[in-house]
Every structure is written in C-alpha cells, then in structure tokens.
Ligand code: B16
C-alpha cells in the first residue's frame with residue numbers, strides 16, 4: 578500500500594545536480610584534478626566533505642583538515658552563487674503535479690536530501706508547504722548509501738518503511754532506499770541506477786497512477 582513518497586532533492590525535484598557538478602568542476606579545475614561527468618556520478622547523493630575526499634584521492638592530494646574545510650567552503654560558495662536565481666520555474670517537469678496529487682490523495686510526502694542547502698532550495702522553489710517531513714544532512718549521522726536518511730524521513734512521517742516509495746537519481750541513493758526496505762524508483766542513468774525497482778528517463782514519467790500501480 579502506498580502511504581508515503583520520499584523524494585531526493587538534487588536531480589529529482591530540480592536540476593541542482595547540474596549546479597553541484599559545475600561547482601565541483603570549478604574547484605577541481607582550480608586544484609588541478611581531472612573532473613568529468615562520469616566521475617561526477619560517484620558524487621551524486623554523497624555529502625560535501627565525502628565528495629571532496631573522493632576528488633582529493635583522485636588527484637592523490639593530501640591536505641590538512643583545515644585546508645579541506647576551506648576547499649569544501651569554496652565549493653559551497655560556488656554552489657550558492659549558482660542556486661541564487663532558482664525559482665518555481667526550475668521545478669523538473671511533472672513534479673508539481675505529482676506533489677499536488679499525492680496531497681489530494683492523502684499520501685504523505687517526505688524529503689531525504691544529503692544537502693545542507695535543501696531547506697533553502699525548497700523555499701526558492703516555493704514547495705516547502707508540500708512536505709510533511711524533511712530529513713536533511715543536519716538530522717543524520719550517516720550519509721547515503723546508508724539507509725539512515727530514508728528511515729529518518731519515514732519515522733518522521735510515521736509510516737512503515739514497506740509502505741514508502743523512495744525516488745532518487747543517484748546510485749548511492751537507490752542503495753539507501755533498498756537497504757531501508759522501501760520501493761526504489763530511479764530517475765536517469767539506467768546503468769548506474771540498475772538496482773532500482775523501476776527506472777524512468779525523466780520526471781515526466783513519475784505520475785501518481787504509476788506510483789500507485791508499482792506499490793500494488
Ligand atoms: P551540500 P541530494 C546531495 O543532495 C547531492 O546529490 C550531492 O551532490 C551533494 O554533494 C550533497 O547533496 C551535499 O550537498 O553541499 O549542498 O550540503 O541528491 O541528496 O538531494
């Protein structure tokens with residue numbers, strides 16, 4: 578039974594995944610580490626400092642904690658500039674309709690985003706009011722692929738895990754949803770998301786009817 582849908586933010590609700598890519602790319606260029614879209618797939622859904630660690634090890638760079646924090650801050654400054662102008666027009670196609678339909682049909686709505694910027698992005702998109710629960714980086718200890726963020730969202734919603742659908746664009750996110758015993762829907766790359774229960778190419782395919790069907 579479908580009782581709740583828990584959304585990832587970046588890459589599912591809006592295309593901030595592209596801005597994360599650009600912000601990391603800018604930083605990687607500055608510190609001379611090769612960076613492309615394929616490598617970036619590994620960073621999706623992963624926290625800020627963990628992402629930086631992956632970039633540093635790719636470049637075989639060893640830095641002090643203080644230097645790492647400074648670089649992570651620099652990436653976040655790049656990112657904040659890029660998201661400055663986000664507006665409701667930046668909602669990915671079909672998402673607003675889906676949020677409204679879930680509401681009308683009494684299905685609860687949760688957010689499971691590794692991003693510390695998540696609440697600010699929801700505000701800019703004008704959709705904060707649709708969310709019954711928000712689990713973001715400030716509420717959890719372990720990031721995706723650990724299931725903690727999805728379990729926390731479901732607990733806040735008061736819904737059994739098996740009655741939840743999680744929607745993700747990242748490999749680490751799909752792993753987290755499966756580990757949480759929820760139904761996993763992947764948006765995007767069929768290869769990296771192959772462990773999802775259902776994969777769509779774009780958010781237009783995420784209709785309420787289809788989600789109900791999947792849950793049976
Ligand atoms: P921040 P999600 C994740 O958000 C992004 O996919 C990932 O690329 C980013 O590094 C992470 O948030 C942390 O974001 O630097 O804003 O705290 O996909 O879980 O919504």
Ligand code: MG
Pocket residue numbers: 585586587588589594621622745746747750
């Ligand atoms: Mg994502």
